[in-house]
Each structure stands twice: as structure tokens, then as C-alpha cells.
Amino acid sequence: METVVIGINFGSTNSSIAVLAPNGHFNVIANADGERMIPSAVGFQGDEEFCGTQALQQAVRNPKNTLEGFRKLIGKKFEEVKVPSDATHPDMVSKDGLPAYKVSFKDQEHIFTVPEVVTKQLKHILEEAETYLGSKVTGAVLAVPTYFTEHQREVLTSSATAAGINVLQIIQEPVAAALAYNFGQNPTKGDAQDKTALILDMGASSFDVTVLSVRSGIYTILETAHDESLGGSSFDDELVKFIAAEFKKKTKLDVTGNKKALLKIKTSAEITKKNLSRTPGAPCSVESVAEGMDFHATINRLRFELMSNKLFAKCNELIEHILEKADLTAGAIDEILLVGGATRMPKFQSKLRDIFPETPMRLDQESDEAIAVGCAAQASLIAGFEKEDIVASTKENITVTPHTVKPIGVVGSKGEFITIVPNHTPLPVKRVFEFGQAEQGQQEVYFALYEGEQDALPEKKEKVEKIDIGSDDEDEDEDEEDYIPVKPTFHQTTLLAEVVLKDLPVAKAGELKIEATLQVDITGKTTITLREKKSGKQVRAESA
Amino acid sequence: MVLDFLLPSPPKSWSADKTSAFHAGITAPTKASIQPVGRHFLAHARRYIHSRTFSEDEKVISEAEAAAKAALKDDDEGGSEGDEPEDPAMLKRDPKDWKDQDQYAVLGLSKLRYRATEDQIRRAHRKKVLRHHPDKKAASGGLHDDGFFKCIQKAFETLMDPVKRRQWDSVDPAVSDDVPNPKSKSDFYKLYTPVFARESRFSNTQPVPQLGNAQSSQEEVEGFYDFWYKFDSWRTFEWMDKEDGEGHDSRDDKRYFEKKNKAERAKLKKEDNTRVREIVDQALSLDPRIKIFKEQANKQRNAKRLEKEAAEKRAIEEAAAAKIAEEAAAKAAEEAEKTAREDGKKNKELLKRAVRKEKKNLKALIKDNNYFLPAGETAGPVEVEKQLELLDALLDGAKGLDQLEAVRKTLEDGVKNGNIAEVFKAEVAKRS
Numbered sequence: 001m002e003t004v005v006i007g008i009n010f011g012s013t014n015s016s017i018a019v020l021a022p023n024g025h026f027n028v029i030a031n032a033d034g035e036r037m038i039p040s041a042v043g044f045q046g047d048e049e050f051c052g053t054q055a056l057q058q059a060v061r062n063p064k065n066t067l068e069g070f071r072k073l074i075g076k077k078f079e080e081v082k083v084p085s086d087a088t089h090p091d092m093v094s095k096d097g098l099p100a101y102k103v104s105f106k107d108q109e110h111i112f113t114v115p116e117v118v119t120k121q122l123k124h125i126l127e128e129a130e131t132y133l134g135s136k137v138t139g140a141v142l143a144v145p146t147y148f149t150e151h152q153r154e155v156l157t158s159s160a161t162a163a164g165i166n167v168l169q170i171i172q173e174p175v176a177a178a179l180a181y182n183f184g185q186n187p188t189k190g191d192a193q194d195k196t197a198l199i200l201d202m203g204a205s206s207f208d209v210t211v212l213s214v215r216s217g218i219y220t221i222l223e224t225a226h227d228e229s230l231g232g233s234s235f236d237d238e239l240v241k242f243i244a245a246e247f248k249k250k251t252k253l254d255v256t257g258n259k260k261a262l263l264k265i266k267t268s269a270e271i272t273k274k275n276l277s278r279t280p281g282a283p284c285s286v287e288s289v290a291e292g293m294d295f296h297a298t299i300n301r302l303r304f305e306l307m308s309n310k311l312f313a314k315c316n317e318l319i320e321h322i323l324e325k326a327d328l329t330a331g332a333i334d335e336i337l338l339v340g341g342a343t344r345m346p347k348f349q350s351k352l353r354d355i356f357p358e359t360p361m362r363l364d365q366e367s368d369e370a371i372a373v374g375c376a377a378q379a380s381l382i383a384g385f386e387k388e389d390i391v392a393s394t395k396e397n398i399t400v401t402p403h404t405v406k407p408i409g410v411v412g413s414k415g416e417f418i419t420i421v422p423n424h425t426p427l428p429v430k431r432v433f434e435f436g437q438a439e440q441g442q443q444e445v446y447f448a449l450y451e452g453e454q455d456a457l458p459e460k461k462e463k464v465e466k467i468d469i470g471s472d473d474e475d476e477d478e479d480e481e482d483y484i485p486v487k488p489t490f491h492q493t494t495l496l497a498e499v500v501l502k503d504l505p506v507a508k509a510g511e512l513k514i515e516a517t518l519q520v521d522i523t524g525k526t527t528i529t530l531r532e533k534k535s536g537k538q539v540r541a542e543s544a
Numbered sequence: 545m546v547l548d549f550l551l552p553s554p555p556k557s558w559s560a561d562k563t564s565a566f567h568a569g570i571t572a573p574t575k576a577s578i579q580p581v582g583r584h585f586l587a588h589a590r591r592y593i594h595s596r597t598f599s600e601d602e603k604v605i606s607e608a609e610a611a612a613k614a615a616l617k618d619d620d621e622g623g624s625e626g627d628e629p630e631d632p633a634m635l636k637r638d639p640k641d642w643k644d645q646d647q648y649a650v651l652g653l654s655k656l657r658y659r660a661t662e663d664q665i666r667r668a669h670r671k672k673v674l675r676h677h678p679d680k681k682a683a684s685g686g687l688h689d690d691g692f693f694k695c696i697q698k699a700f701e702t703l704m705d706p707v708k709r710r711q712w713d714s715v716d717p718a719v720s721d722d723v724p725n726p727k728s729k730s731d732f733y734k735l736y737t738p739v740f741a742r743e744s745r746f747s748n749t750q751p752v753p754q755l756g757n758a759q760s761s762q763e764e765v766e767g768f769y770d771f772w773y774k775f776d777s778w779r780t781f782e783w784m785d786k787e788d789g790e791g792h793d794s795r796d797d798k799r800y801f802e803k804k805n806k807a808e809r810a811k812l813k814k815e816d817n818t819r820v821r822e823i824v825d826q827a828l829s830l831d832p833r834i835k836i837f838k839e840q841a842n843k844q845r846n847a848k849r850l851e852k853e854a855a856e857k858r859a860i861e862e863a864a865a866a867k868i869a870e871e872a873a874a875k876a877a878e879e880a881e882k883t884a885r886e887d888g889k890k891n892k893e894l895l896k897r898a899v900r901k902e903k904k905n906l907k908a909l910i911k912d913n914n915y916f917l918p919a920g921e922t923a924g925p926v927e928v929e930k931q932l933e934l935l936d937a938l939l940d941g942a943k944g945l946d947q948l949e950a951v952r953k954t955l956e957d958g959v960k961n962g963n964i965a966e967v968f969k970a971e972v973a974k975r976s
Contacts, residue, residue, distance in 0.1 A: 217584025402573035541564030
């Protein structure tokens with residue numbers, strides 16, 4: 001049977017599906033309603049069961065029987081879950097210790113556990129994909145947040161299997177995003193693409209920050225942090241508060257206690273917020289907010305930014321926090337990858353510039369689809385493998401590997417340290433590099449390998465008005481008022497090895513090219529090979 | 545990575561026999577998880593599982609890639625039958641009108657057409673069936689639309705039955721029946737070679753001689769035209785039959801249609817034969833080789849005639865010359881005769897005169913020498929008479945000047961020697 005594999009981003013608010021098209025691009029699949037974002041929602045009304053867009057459409061009328069946000073409950077025990085029990089949320093009960101929803105369906109009370117609801121949602125996603133593709137889906141890769149435990153992953157896998165999905169692999173969301181951005185995936189002999197990225201994923205209901213390093217195309221997560229109080233819906237809430245206040249001004253009606261009215265406002269507010277990302281002003285209209293009164297207004301972007309300033313500041317705090325935890329300066333970040341719809345907010349991006357004035361910021365992927373695309377990319381890579389092989393290769397004996405702590409490199413002609421193998425590089429590693437020149441008539445060359453250490457981080461300075469500075473490198477050449485964070489610099493500390501290549505042919509300076517190969521295996525054993533390219537003369541040295 | 549700096553010479557303290565020295569290990573690495581995604585991780589896992597080094601792995605992978613590429617290439621060459629793009633209009637055809645469909649295009653063989661082998665048709669058919677089978681369409685959520693599938697089956701049936709295939713090939717509208725324009729300025733061979741190649745398919749006798757090129761021998765060219773003037777075609781026009789001969793209740797109807805169709809077929813066949821004939825006629829009239837051959841034949845004929853004429857002329861000339869020569873010879877002979885005659889007369893006279901002179905001389909000689917009597921004898925008149933008679937007899941006996949001269953000389957010698965008498969006697973005895 002033909003293999004058809006998809007990538008599924010099963011988000012807490014929205015899900016999306018991507019597939020590798022024959023032309024080599026990734027298509028994000030739209031559901032039957034034409035939406036590329038399929039709401040993660042399940043609803044019950046009368047004799048019918050709804051999923052996705054339809055479930056959300058009836059959410060305002062039927063909040064008690066509409067289930068949302070169940071992803072974060074996956075694999076949790078009932079005691080662990082805070083149960084918001086009120087008129088706008090479905091009732092939750094414990095079933096065999098698992099959280100479960102109590103809904104009325106077909107005029108009866110039904111209890112669905114969280115895994116069962118997840119299965120319903122995933123089944124819906126699978127159906128949408130198969131309708132679109134016109135063929136059976138043979139496998140899928142799913143993404144989960146970094147904070148998902150092994151148990152949670154297992155529960156998700158079994159729910160997906162129950163939905164008829166052959167789960168090839170479960171990967172981490174930021175990693176999927178990096179894959180979608182093709183971050184550091186094209187290392188060449190000349191450029192290993194050793195980079196460090198900051199992945200900012202602001203979805204509807206959480207803000208995840210990840211520092212990810214790539215070394216020869218292999219990803220290592222250095223640090224993660226997430227804040228569930230930050231997310232697209234937090235901004236919506238700010239807007240809802242504002243609209244409620246405005247509405248009160250106009251109609252003298254207080255809706256703060258009116259859950260139904262607030263839900264209506266929130267639905268419109270979300271649309272307004274999205275529009276504000278594109279235009280400086282956006283209309284907001286809510287029909288019949290309360291007592292038959294409508295609300296119409298145009299909301300200014302500046303107004304919106306002002307009211308959510310606190311939230312933006314919190315985002316930056318989280319970023320600074322994670323940099324500190326990872327022991328990195330802002331300059332050490334090579335790229336910022338933006339994921340999730342909320343990262344499109346102009347203010348969010350301009351705020352980031354306070355910390356990273358010049359770091360390239362990438363939003364070239366449809367940011368809320370990046371994770372699904374990354375999953376599809378991974379799915380297409382492993383589609384041909386046997387399930388056992390995939391499981392075997394993701395076992396700890398392979399994924400947990402020694403990483404270098406300090407950079408290994410050589411010392412340049414001006415005494416500067418040139419990194420060959422940076423820190424956080426998973427072992428074993430092989431690097432090939434070339435020395436451009438040799439002196440005239442020189443017949444022996446001397447190569448010395450050092451371990452380096454990062455120059456001391458500068459003291460954190462006091463925050464300057466308007467411009468938030470995370471950390472700045474103090475450099476003699478730099479002016480104190482220059483906020484541009486410089487790349488971290490290193491100096492050599494320990495001499496690791498010396499190698500001499502002898503009996504070279506006599507040649508003019510620059511004529512001889514010497515290729516050096518450095519290999520470090522998992523035990524730290526170092527092998528150095530120096531080879532003169534023209535004559536093929538070489539020397540190989542291995543540490544004990 | 546290319547580092548732009550010089551590798552220095554070893555420091556002074558470096559001992560000459562060493563090539564390397566290790567001073568310290570790297571700082572103890574920390575364990576961390578790498579993310580199991582991306583192709584570079586796959587490479588890492590592969591290296592780990594098969595415990596390969598970097599270079600070993602690179603080698604294995606590049607070999608595998610090369611093998612895969614080669615396999616893919618082989619697969620491509622395995623047959624491209626039926627891979628042609630499908631015309632959407634064709635897909636929507638009503639299978640009822642299958643007689644009008646392009647049987648080759650339906651199977652994706654519109655490039656090969658009558659050249660398609662049975663094997664190619666089979667393969668193309670299988671491919672099309674895999675793609676258009678109604679079960680497959682139903683599985684992929686399509687409607688139960690098996691129209692095109694029926695078309696495929698009909699086309700396959702037609703092309704696999706040799707009789708039906710000939711019927712279809714005979715009327716295949718995609719293969720042109722054109723007679724090339726005789727006024728066309730384009731190259732004769734370019735224009736007619738494909739035409740004859742195309743028409744060859746209808747020949748009962750195979751292989752069919754082809755047009756050839758400017759270097760073809762006269763035999764070949766003549767053989768070619770000979771073949772095509774006797775062209776035996778299997779082309780048949782049954783496909784165009786108006787009504788199926790069967791399915792008529794009435795025998796009369798059936799016969800009527802059969803008759804009509806037969807007449808129509810015969811008419812078309814006749815037309816087609818005329819058409820082929822026209823092509824061959826035209827080709828023959830335009831064929832540059834034929835022109836060359838004609839010229840050559842003409843030249844040969846002319847050469848023979850000229851030779852003959854020349855021979856005749858030469859003969860006449862020779863005869864004339866001979867006549868002239870003869871006449872000249874005759875004339876010369878006549879003249880010579882005349883001269884000779886005239887000369888003879890003169891000579892005679894001279895001779896006579898000389899003879900007379902000699903005779904006179906002899907007479908004088910005899911007178912002077914005592915009438916050749918022996919010494920001591922006196923010439924009396926009797927003796928004189930006798931001697932003179934003897935001399936006369938001698939003179940008569942000695943005919944011609946030469947003898948006379950000889951006689952004279954002998955006598956003179958006799959006079960000198962004093963034995964004239966004997967000489968004279970002998971002489972007379974000898975001559976008379």
C-alpha cells in the first residue's frame with residue numbers, strides 16, 4: 001500500500017494538519033469548512049456530536065456541552081486538575097481517577113474521559129485529512145509541548161491509536177518548528193551551521209520559549225520555559241475587559257458577571273486582535289451583547305498595545321529569564337524563530353527588538369502552521385522505516401549522548417580563539433576544516449588544538465529607560481551606550497594536542513592547502529588528521 | 545570551514561622525531577538529550593546502530609543512493625507505455641461511442657500507434673486499468689463512474705484482435721492519408737520517405753522496399769517502383785460500415801445493408817488504391833534519381849550512335865582516299881609509261897647510233913688491222929671479202945650495244961696482243 005504520512009499539530013486550542021505535496025512543498029490541509037486551523041473542540045448537542053469548527057460555532061449557545069482545552073489534561077490525574085466549574089464550562093468528574101467530562105448527549109448524561117475526548121478530536125482530524133487526500137493515511141507524526149512527560153506522551157499515543165492513527169513518532173513542538181524553518185539542516189563540509197536559536201511559540205493559551213542549539217544538523221534543547229498565563233487568549237481577555245468597559249460606558253450595562261456576554265465579546269475580540277496585527281485600526285462589533293444591545297467600535301492598534309503592555313513586558317521577562325538560565329547572552333542567539341499566531345502581533349516583535357536589536361527574526365513560515373509542517377517533514381523522513389526501527393532509534397541509548405562542555409578550537413594568527421567544535425555539541429562529532437595558507441618554503445607545519453572558555457559575561461546593567469537591555473557584552477572597543485549585544489568571545493585555556501605534518505613539498509605561500517579532520521568520539525577520544533591536499537601527504541594522531 | 549591563517553613551523557623545542565603530542569583530554573562531557581528529528585539525527589542513529597564511523601557511513605549511504613538512482617533509472621526504462629497525459633475530454637467519453645474513440649490514445653499509445661507491439665499494448669492496458677479501475681475510484685471516494693474504464697476495455701479488445709486492429713488501423717484518423725503536394729519545394733526524400741514508410745503498413749508482403757536515398761542503386765530504385773506499382777494492400781474499410789450487418793430481423797434488410805456496405809467498402813478500397821497509385825506516380829515523376837538514370841541511358845544511346853556514324857564517315861573517307869590514291873597511281877603509271885616510251889625511242893635511236901658507231905668502229909678496226917688476217921697474209925680482195933663477211937656475221941650475232949662493245953674490246957685486245965686473227969675467228973665462232 002502506498003504510504004501517506006501526515007504531520008499533526010494537536011494544539012490545545014487549534015490543530016492543524018500538514019502533508020508533503022508531490023512538488024516538495026508542504027501543504028496545510030484545510031478541513032471541510034475551509035479552515036486550515038481546526039479548533040480543538042468537541043461539542044454535543046441533542047443527538048449530534050461535533051468536532052472542530054462546528055463544535056466551536058455552537059460553543060456560545062452550548063458552553064456546558066462544549067469541551068475545549070483538554071489537551072493539557074492528557075495523562076493527568078483528576079486531583080491534579082483545577083476544575084473550573086461554572087456555567088460556561090462543562091462539568092468535570094473523576095472517572096477511575098482520570099478527569100472526565102459530564103455532558104448531556106442524546107438526552108442522557110454521558111461521561112467522557114479526557115483520552116476519549118482526545119480520541120474523538122484526533123479521529124476528526126484524521127477524517128479531515130483522509131477526505132482531503134483521498135486516500136488512507138498510513139502514519140502520522142504528532143507534536144507535544146516540551147513539558148509533556150513520558151506518561152502524557154504514552155496516553156496521547158494510545159488515544160491516537162484508538163482514533164485509528166498509526167503514530168510514527170511524537171516530537172517536541174519547538175523542534176518541529178525548527179525543522180519547518182529548516183534551521184541548520186543543511187550543514188556542509190565548509191559550514192557546519194552551528195547555531196543557537198530562540199524559538200518563541202505563542203499559541204492561543206500559552207507562551208513557550210525554547211533555546212535550541214543545532215550542531216551539524218542535530219538539535220539539542222538547551223533550555224525551555226513556558227507560561228500559560230501568556231498566550232493569545234490573554235490578549236483577548238485584555239481586549240474583552242476593555243470592550244466590556246466601553247460597553248458599560250455606552251449602555252450603563254455591566255456585563256462582567258455575564259459569562260455568555262463575555263463569551264460573545266471574546267469571539268469578536270479575537271477577530272479584532274487578529275486584524276490589528278495587519279492594520280492599525282480594526283472594527284469590533286458584537287451583536288446583542290446583553291439585553292439586545294449591540295456593540296460597535298473601531299479599536300486602535302496603539303490602544304490595544306497600551307492595554308496589553310504588561311503582557312508584552314512579561315514575555316520579555318520570560319525570555320530574559322531563560323537566557324540567564326541557559327547562561328547565554330542575547331548575542332549568542334543566532335536566530336529567532338516565531339511560531340504561533342500571536343507572534344504576528346507587531347508590538348510583540350518590536351518589543352523583542354529591545355533584547356535582540358539585530359538578531360534575524362524568522363516568520364517566513366505561516367507561524368501557526370510551522371509545527372504541523374515540521375511534523376510532516378519528519379513524517380516524510382521516517383515514512384519508509386519500520387515502526388520498531390523508529391522506536392529503537394528514539395530510545396535513550398541513542399538520544400542521550402555526551403555533549404561537549406567547552407569549545408574546542410585553534411588559535412589564529414592574532415591570538416584569537418577560533419571555534420571548531422562549539423560547546424553543546426553532541427558526541428561523536430567529526431569536523432573538517434582547511435587552513436588557507438602555508439608559508440613559503442615551509443616544509444613542516446605545526447597544528448595545536450586548544451580547549452577554550454567563554455570570556456566572562458559582563459555585569460548586568462541597570463535597565464535604561466524605554467530600552468530593555470537583557471545583557472550586554474562589555475568590550476573595550478564598544479561604547480557604553482551601544483546596546484548591540486556582541487557575540488560571545490572565547491579564549492584558549494588548555495592545550496589539548498599538538499600535531500606536526502612533515503616533509504611537505506616546497507611551495508609558495510598559499511599554494512599548499514592543509515585539510516584537518518577532527519573527530520571526538522563519545523568517550524572524548526580525539527583523532528586529528530592533517531592532510532596536504534595536493535601531495536596527499538598526511539599524518540594521523542589519536543589521543544590515548 | 546576555511547581558516548585564513550598560516551600554520552606555523554613547529555616551535556624550537558619540538559623534538560624532530562615526534563609527530564604528535566596529547567596533553568589533556570577535553571573537559572568531561574555532560575549527558576544531554578538530542579532531539580530525534582531530522583535527517584542528521586537519522587544519520588546519527590544509523591551510525592550508532594550499525595556502529596559505523598562517519599566516513600564508513602558516508603560511503604554506505606552514497607553507495608545506497610547510487611544503487612537507488614540506478615534502480616530508478618532502470619524502472620523508468622521499464623516502459624513508458626500509457627504514461628501520456630490524459631485528455632480530460634477523452635476521460636469523459638461515452639463508452640457507447642467507443643467506435644469513434646482513438647483506440648491508441650485511450651491506452652496512452654498515441655505516439656506509437658500502428659508501431660505498438662502486442663507487448664506494449666498489454667503493458668499500457670495494465671497501467672490504465674490500475675489507474676482507472678472503478679473499484680479504485682470508488683475507494684478514493686469518487687463516483688461510480690466507470691465510463692472511461694469501459695473505453696479502455698473496448699480499446700484493448702480492438703487492439704488485441706489482429707483482424708479488428710487491422711480494421712482500426714485502416715481508418716485511424718490520426719495517421720494522415722495525404723498525397724504530398726507535387727509542387728512542394730521541399731526535399732524529395734524528406735517529403736516522400738515518411739509517406740512510403742506510412743503506407744508500408746498496409747502491405748501484405750513484408751518487408752517493403754523503402755524510398756532509399758540519392759545513393760541508392762538503379763536496381764534498388766527500379767525494384768522500389770516495381771514493388772509499389774504492384775502494391776498489395778490489406779487495407780480494409782469494414783470499420784466504416786454504416787450499420788452492423790447483424791441485428792436485423794429481416795433477411796432482406798440484412799442483405800440490403802450488407803450489399804450497401806460491401807459497395808461502400810469496394811468504393812473506398814478503389815479510392816485508396818488510386819490514392820497509392822497517385823503517390824507512386826508522383827514520386828516517380830519527381831524522383832531525381834529517375835531523371836539521372838534517364839539521362840544516363842540517353843547518353844549511352846547517343847554515344848553508340850555517334851560511334852557508328854563516325855565509323856561510317858571514316859569508311860567513306862577511307863574509300864575516297866583510296867580512290868584518289870588509285871587514280872594518282874594510275875596516272876603516275878601512265879605518265880611513267882609515256883616517259884618510258886619516249887625514253888625508249890630516244891634510247892633506241894641512241895643505241896642504234898651507238899651500234900652503228902660501234903659497227904663503224906669495228907669496220908674501221910678491221911680495215912686498219914689488215915682485216916684481221918693473220919700476220920703475213922696480205923689481204924686480197926677475196927680474203928678481204930671473206931673477212932668482211934665474217935665481221936658482218938659477227939656484228940649480226942652480237943646483238944645490242946653491250947655485246948658490240950665487248951666484241952670491240954676483245955678485238956682491240958686482240959689487236960694489241962697481235963693475235964687478232966685467232967681472236968677474230970674465235971669471236972666469230974662464238975657469236976655467229
